Amino acid sequence: MQWTADELMEVNAARALAGARTCFVGIGLPSTAANLARRTVNRHLVLIYESGAIGAKPGRLPLSIGDGELAETADAVVSVPEMFNYWLQAGRIDVGFLGAAQLDRFANINTTVVGKTRLPGAGGAPEIAASCGEVLIVVRHSLRAFVAELDFVTSVGHGSGPGDRTRLGLRGRGPTAVITDLGVLRPDPATAELVLTALHPGVTAEQVRAVTGWELKTADAVTTTAEPTEAELRVLRALKETS
Template sequence: MPEWTSADMMNVAAARELKNGDVCLVGVGPPNLAANLARRTHAPNCRLVYESGAIDAKPKRLPLSIGDDDLAATAVAVVSVPEMFNFWVGAGRIDVGFLGAAQIDKFGNINTTVIGDHAEPKTRLPGAGGAPEIAAAAGRVIVIVKQSPRTFVEHVDFVSSVGYGPTGRERHAPGAGPTLVITDHGVLEPDPETNELTLTRLHEGVTVEAAKAATGWELKVAASIKNVPPPTETELKALQQLRNREPADA
């Protein structure tokens, strides 16, 4: 079996959550890689939708951004951004929304706006873009983010995209919210009663203690932890092709 990294495992675990036929709204970074990995492996009929307006895109190479010309060239249709968010996202036509985060708290609230005070931030981040609408209306939301106390914080500095609210009970949006948070340590899922993110699965070689140390709050752990199967040779080969921007039939 070829060697793999924690980043490989994170992307593979995220890709496995997509099913054939899912309509998936894809963001940049790890979500882009994971969604395209799913199409090249077990879910060739997963329908990729990009914020730029590309519907059912079938990129030959890993897109460099949501504005990559390969998306428009291979899409069934390209619509305006207002139509994308009103007709597709807002109307509930997205099964899965993939999101990243600069900060995330125990109730799945996401910050991608500022670090520090909003008026005088220590760091100004790229912003929310379409993430608030995706977090609110997608059938389910999967967050992909590396786990560290700097990112997994007790309270986010700014709520860019709502998860389950400050106490876990304030969500009133139509979508199910963040159903999974996939990290380089394992998988977190909201507790069915409190919506607090709970460690339910661990990647191979990772301990519960390591996951707790990478979290800025007292991480809740499921009574029975499952192990995530390591990447297969097929998954690793497809992942490497995508990173090298090789076409699918290479």
């Protein structure tokens, strides 16, 4: 069964949630990956949306955090202040799953403004990036997205390097993986700078470097991700068809 680069990215993003218990889900690519994960690699994954839905089980991809499908299928719906104060900022959520308009070498995120173009903004992303146990980021790889310097820092990843999260009082580990349509980047344990650790089938490191706005380093052993299975593709496509 043939697959697209986007499908390969979405499947690998879903696989990254295999061991998680709870996931705070952003809309867009993160929501696609999280809902796919709940249908494939992690059927007990609890999906949480910032509108207050806990344990949402939408039958289709939600259009926004305010989609009624989330509340209708949730185990519980709480107020937004409770969601942030009690659940998120208290460190009760394992994984935050975010997208990005721009990303720098330390996995700091911009979703506010690029040039003179205003974007949807922060929403709950700064708190998700600060307080979840870890953060996964899914974004299409391009020079426009992977930049040497952000136009605006919306959500802190690893700041300017090791120790910044602790200095800023941020609870979680921060971004642990960035999954793109070309491969997977992870922070170097020593420098916190993103390095290329895995390539998708048919992609070369040179291709990834060509669309990265800084001098991207590679891990000592770069692996190749597994191709999507027919079962994963069927579930993913069915999920999109119902949206």
